[in-house]
Amino acid sequence: MSISKWIGASIGWSFGGPIGAIVGLAIGSVVDAMTSGKNSPLLGQGQQQRSRRRTRRPQQRQTYRSRAQQQRAQTQSGDFEVSLLILASIVIKADGKQDQRELDFVRNQFTKMYGKERANNAFRLFKNITKQNISTRQVCLQIKEMMDHSSRLQLMHFLFGIAKSDDHVAESEIKQIYTISGYLGISNKDFESIKAMFYNSKENAYKILEIPKTATDDDVKRAYRKMAKKYHPDKVAHLGKEHQEGAEEKFREVQKAYETIQKERGF
Known part of the structure; x- marks a missing residue:
């Protein structure tokens, strides 16, 4: 080649x-x-x-900036x-x-x-x-x-x-x-959410779902649905199967965080 x-x-x-x-x-x-x-x-x-x-040919290429929205x-x-x-x-x-x-x-x-x-x-x-x-x-x-x-x-x-x-x-x-x-x-919330996935703590379960500990049970459920959608492996399907498998790790951490809060609160 x-x-x-x-x-x-x-x-x-x-x-x-x-x-x-x-x-x-x-x-x-x-x-x-x-x-x-x-x-x-x-x-x-x-x-x-x-x-x-x-x-x-190089002269036929558009600059990367002019193609940004198309390529995103x-x-x-x-x-x-x-x-x-x-x-x-x-x-x-x-x-x-x-x-x-x-x-x-x-x-x-x-x-x-x-x-x-x-x-x-x-x-x-x-x-x-x-x-x-x-x-x-x-x-x-x-x-x-x-x-x-x-x-x-x-x-x-x-x-x-x-x-x-x-x-x-x-x-x-x-x-x-x-x-x-x-x-x-x-965003800072997304940064703290992903960071919390690498530490074991009950408080981190709330950070992963991007909610405060004072959140109501309904808030927790809504946050879980929102985060599950954000981190669903299908979101990176365009990168190929290899990256969908990697995205499943974040998805599992969201599920784990939700289950931790469920167990703590008993709902």
């Missing part, structure tokens, strides 16, 4: 803007070690329809994957070190979602991304403009998973994820 088709199949809408620059530099480093014709696409493997659509509802697995790699690199470096458990978490999650071969290729790119100085604001603003809200919530869930993977969530990591959430247009 030619390098132009490889890139087209790999990074979709993120071909432009600050993300495109970051990935382009990382790909350049990876390509130096490639053997021509023996490597599969790094990301977005199998998305033939999208690669054909994106292998037009069309975010695909490869676009999500690239965004995830970049944001993961930012969080991992937040505490001034790269813990092997965090790196293993990223690799294992990618293997679970995409399979071993694609995960290995993605991790090669990831290691080159972690060596770069990245503007969190610029990257997040591009993601916010191009990616739908449900997919951005899925990104946040993954980032908290990274922070928790070494069994200690550093304050610097929490601050970094909070900064990312703000740039991504994630």
